[in-house]
Amino acid sequence: MNKKQKKMLKRIIVASILFIIIKVVKLPEYIEIPLFLVAYLEIGYDILLKAFKGIRNRQVFDENFLMAVATVGAIGLKSFDEATAVMLFYQIGEWFQSYAVGKSRKNITELMDIRPDYANVEDEDGNLEQVDPDEVEIGTIIVVKPGEKVAIDGIVIEGSSTLNTAALTGESLPREVSENDEVISGCINMTGLLKIKTTKEFGESTVSKILDLVENASSKKSRSEAFISRFARIYTPAVCYSALALFLLPPVFNLIMSNPADFGTWLYRALTFLVISCPCALVISIPLSFFAGIGGASNQGVLVKGSNYLEALASCKYVVFDKTGTMTQGVFEVAGIHHANIPEEKLLEYAAMAESYSTHPISKSLLKAYGNTIDKSRIENVEEISGHGVKAVIDGVQVLAGNDKLMKMYNIPYQECHSIGTIVHVAIDGKYAGHIVISDMLKPHAKEAIEALKKAGIKQTVMLTGDVKSVADKVASELHIDKVYSELLPQDKVNKVEELLSLKHSKENIAFVGDGINDAPVLSRADIGIAMGALGSDAAIEAADIVLMDDDPLKISKAIKIAKKCIHIVYENIYFAIGVKLICLLLGAIGIANMWVAIFADVGVMIIAVLNAIRALNVKNL
Structure with missing residues (x-):
């Protein structure tokens, strides 16, 4: 619990003790009423203050206004116990909702606790210095000791280890890494010491992007959330005016018909109507479900x-x-070289050099099969032709490396291949030189x-x-x-x-x-x-x-x-909250439901809806 929740819990306990004492011990009216008012103000002063600020700022119609009007009206009718009980149970519901949301946020924060606090960088004397990941530039060598988080994306240049990727992938299976392997930030180093050359700045690294996605997810609201927001803006003033009509119209009609007006009874029903109508369950539980x-x-x-x-x-x-x-x-391997009109090693060399500027898996497989360091000074005028292949000048000759469409584009007769795999045709100075078969694995x-x-x-x-x-x-x-x-x-x-x-x-x-x-x-x-x-x-x-x-x-x-479960819970809460409220509103309007039923229709429904919403966190066994 945070400080605010602890403070509210103390207020709830104090007000509850006072309320129980007053109800259990028979006290004179002149003592009982002040004690009720003390308990009421202890638990409800902040609601009254928020309602007053809302009226002053011309933002009247919210749950604070509904609670303030209903309870102050009940006090005016000398229903001190009901006024105190309504405010007390409302605050208990609000505290529970705050605690539930805070706990779910904490769970998610723990799940996504992947942001590294520092990165280890070697100084000139070989000593390790802890620096802010934001200060580490691309190409810096960082050291990750066992038990530490990988701070920034990079390539292992020294050492081998096992990485725990559970916070990133949700999988407990560790990943083995060694020299030349790419590693992403947010993983936890479990065994050996690693030296990593950074390939990105911290702001562009995997961990930063993940945290940004999670933090900004709530800003993109669903249609259901947007509907509830619009619904609350229309619904709250509508029920306020309905309650006013419920208070005024029946007594006035009775007066016209020469019957007793009984304004007190209809005021009580109108106040009960207001408590029932509070839309907390919908406004809180729907965003919480998502x-x-x-x-x-x-x-x-x-x-x-x-x-x-x-x-x-x-x-x-x-x-x-x-x-x-x-x-x-996407892990391709050269499966064969066919119809080569030049030595196969030379054909593979031309293809690897032509594709050396590309990051496509096909290019990587050619470079891997070639196995030698590429001398970029031998390569000129590289042009990638989208969906076709690559054209380049190597050692002064024009090399084409790509699919059938590339050969057709340059009107080069080629040898068709019926092998299963990706075919890379190679042409040198406009003449077909052969093709390479590259296979992928499912x-x-x-x-x-x-x-x-x-x-x-x-x-x-x-x-x-x-x-x-x-x-x-x-x-x-x-x-x-x-x-x-x-x-x-x-x-x-x-x-x-x-x-x-x-x-x-x-x-x-x-x-x-x-x-x-x-x-x-x-x-x-x-x-x-x-x-x-x-x-x-x-x-x-x-x-x-x-x-x-x-x-x-x-x-x-x-x-x-997960999405279907979440939406199912959302609609459960919508139907349940609206259904119960409509029934209780009807019962309140005809005088069957009292303030205690109103408390259930407001606080009880909200607690049930919040508990139901939290079920959306449990997705492990789906």
């Missing part, structure tokens, strides 16, 4: 950028995948992910790829993906998603899952963009609405289940 859902998802390594995306995901019926790096590991959980999505209610799975049809069809067949579109340029992927969007039902959403820079436009265009966060590009993560921190496609169905 907040808990986002927190529960974060615990599972699924970062949701806003409650609006969580709501959209719950209505997702179509999932569209990129292939490379999303459903496959991700371990890719097949399970498609099965889990269908069990989660997904109507159709689709795969979009720039790969040749034979490779795309084989992957789609192995994974049991419903539809596949191959040999697509980045713009073609956008067009395909546009086509799917035009065919779907208005209440059904399409999610696109990708990881590359060329996926950013599609991620932005789909109803929900889901990016692979661990190995995905910064552009894809920025464009996406949801980020999977461990690149596991199985987490997509998990995210959908």
Whole structure:
């Protein structure tokens, strides 16, 4: 508990003791009434003050105003015990709500407690100095000792160790790293000493981006939250005017009909009506449900950028995948070199040098197979042709390295290849030199992910790829993906998603899952963009609405289940809170419900709704 909560708890205890003493011990009226007023002011002075400030600032209609009018009116009717009880139970409900929200925030903060407090940097004498991560520049060597957090993204230049990535991915399985391996900030070093050369500034590192996503998630409100905000703005003044009408119209009508007016009875009913009508349960529990859902998802390594995306995901019926790096590991290996008109080693060297400026997995596999250091002075005029390949001048000769479309673009006759894999054709000075076959591996959980999505209610799975049809069809067949579109340029992927969007039902959403820079436009265009966060590009993560921190496609169905549970809880709270209030308002208006029923309709419903909302945190077994 924080100081404010502890102070309120003391006030609740003092007021409760006073209230019990007054109700149990029979005291003279001249002692009982002052004690009730002391208890009332002890527990309710801040509500009265807020109501007064609201009136002064012309922001009248809120729960403080409703409580103040109802309880002051009850005191005017000499119902001192009911006035004190209403204020006491209202404050107990508010304290409980504050404690519940604080606890859920603390849970989420602990789950996301990945921000490093310092980075170890060696000084000129070899001594370690702890500095603020914000002050560390790109290219600095930082030292991470066992038990410390990796402060900034970088590459291991010395040492080997085991990293705990649970705070980032939600998975307890540790990750082994050694020299030349990339590491991301937020991981905890478990065993050996590591020296890491930073590749990003702290503000651009993984841990900073994750914290920014979580902190800003609440700013993007769902339609349900927006509806509740609008509802409260209209509802509160409406019930205030209804209560005023309930107080005035029946007595005035009785006077017209020459019957006793009985203003006291109708004032009591109007005050009861006000207490019942307080919209706390809705205003508090709906945002809390989304907040808990986002927190529960974060615990599972699924970062949701806003409650609006969580709501959209719950209505997702179509999932569209990129292939490379999303459903496959993106770890390519050279499987063969065919129809080479020059020595195979020379063909591989030309292809590796031409692709050396690219970060695409295909390029990395060629460099790995080549195995030698690239002499960049031998390479000139590198031009990447989107969706086709690369053109470069190497040792004074023009080299083309790419797919069938690149060969067709330059009218170079090429040898077709029927091997399963990605084919890189190479042409030198306009003459075909041969091709290299590169194979990719499916991700371990890719097949399970498609099965889990269908069990989660997904109507159709689709795969979009720039790969040749034979490779795309084989992957789609192995994974049991419903539809596949191959040999697509980045713009073609956008067009395909546009086509799917035009065919779907208005209440059904399409999610696109990708990881590359060329996926950013599609991620932005789909109803929900889901990016692979661990190995995905910064552009894809920025464009996406949801980020999977461990690149596991199985987490997509998990995210959908979390979203559906969260939305289910939201609607439970809406129907329950509005239903109970409508019944109690009707009972209060006809005189059946008294202030004690009103207390339940306000505080009781709020506590039940808040408890229900917190269930959204529990998503581990979904």
